[in-house]
Amino acid sequence: MTITLSGIAKTFGDFTAVHPLDLTVPEGSFFALLGASGCGKTTTLRMIAGLEEPTSGSILLGEDDITRLPPHKRPVNTVFQNYALFPHLDVTENIAFGLRRRGVKSVSKQVAEMLDLVQLGDMARRKPRQLSGGQQQRVALARALINRPQVLLLDEPLGALDLKLRRQMQLELKRIQTEVGITFVHVTHDQEEAMTMADSVAVMYGGRVEQLGPPAELYENPRSTFVANFLGTSNLIEAEVLSPGTAGPEQLRVQVVGADATLRLPAARCAVDGVGAGTKVLVGVRPEKISLAHTDDADSVPRGVPEDHNRLTGRITDASYLGVSWQYVVESPAGTQLTVYEQNVSRDSRLTPGAHVVLHWQPAHTFALDAAQDAAAGEEAV
Known part of the structure; x- marks a missing residue:
């Protein structure tokens, strides 16, 4: 069932938790409200549930x-972080609770279907205390879904789980949503969680939707510094636009402030209105898009820098082993420290702190944002 929020807002005294927003959640989609604590995402969810007016x-x-309908009259169910299972009831009776409360006599078939859906058939007679956190979460899901809601609301449902179990449950939640086919609205502060499961994500900041779209679109084409920094990590470099069209009608050339370097980027990835010569921008590139070449190899083959790549010079100040990758911090004349992730495949042993390097990446992997924005927005919220 499609959810349409029109000018929805919520104030508590002098504090505005949610500024007027318009939002459409498509029927049958897995939709995420993503943001740091206090951004308004849970208040928005509670208004959909009828728990806040x-x-x-x-x-x-x-x-x-359904704006004025009480919660029990809405075809909506909510799963909370604490699960709220009844400790004295076994798994079967926890799942059947909603049906029995409505006076349904024969529940065994429906409970069996839910147990099969959440893959807990062999634990039907266990009490909540005998289950792991992930298993308790599945019971809470089954208890909500057995009522056949048109919308399922999930308020930080995986927040109490450890990292490994949380990642397993992300895949399970997505599988369950695909099987039942109803609309899921998921509130989370975890960027990876939202991007793993959701078809669409609304990034909220200060009670407003900062940007809305598919996860890949938000990550690759952020429209604000908050989204760029909150969804993963971004290197943002101060620059000034040279005459538009000097790199072709579909590209922009920019001069890096404080460095003897020009960079190119697709004009379509510039989130600044009315770009002209002299426009100040923040040029962005994700850490995993950048490659490093030792200065001695910059012009050699095959370790050298392709002629069509953007490039900056710098000096490594830190190198950290992360298992799947190496993380480098590079000091650059661009006036900012740049972060680089390189996959742990074949590492150049010379890439150690103190080494002089050339950072290079494809122009297509570059984006630009309005320099009037706070370059650090979103970092403190991560």
Whole structure:
């Protein structure tokens, strides 16, 4: 069922938790509200659930206005972080609770279907204390889904799990959503969680939706410094646009502030209106898009720098082994420390702190943002 929020807002006294926002959650999608604590994502979810009354605006479920409906009259169920299972009931009775409360007499078939869906058939008679965190989470999901809601709301449902189990449950949640085919709205502060599971993500900041779209679109084409920094890591470099068109109608050339370097980027990846010569921008590139070449090899083959790549010079100040990759911190004349991730395949042993290097990457992997924005926005929220 499609959810449509129109001008929905919430204030608590003098504090505005959610500024008026318009948002459409497509039917059958896995939709994530992503943001740091206090951004308004949970308040938005609670307004959909009927647990908070909007100060203004309306909420439609399909064609039906549910803005003033009490929670128990909405075809919506919510799964919370603490699961709220009944400790004295076994798995079967926990799952059947909602049906029994509605007076349904025969529940065995529906409970069996839910146990099969969440793959807990062999644990039907266990009590919650006999289950792992992930198993308890599955019971909570089954208990919500057995009521056949048109929308399932998930409020930080994996927050209490350890990292490995959380990643397993991310895949399980996505599998379950695909099988049941109903609309899931998932609130989380975990960027990886949102990007792993969601079809669409709304990044919230200060009670507003900063950017909305598929995870890959948000990551590759952030429209603000907050999104660039909050979703992963970005290197943002101060630059000034040279005459548009000097690199071709589909590319921009920029001069790096403080360095003797020009960079190129696709014009379509510049999130600045009215770009002209002299426009100040923040040029961005993700750490995994950058390669390092030792200065001695910069012009050699095969370790050298391709002629069509953007390049900056620098000096390595730190090298950290992360298992799947190496993380380098490079000091550059561009006036900022740049982070580089290189896959742990074949490492040049000369890439150690103190080494002089050339950072290079494809122009297509470059984006540009408005330099009037705070270059550090989003970093403190990660």
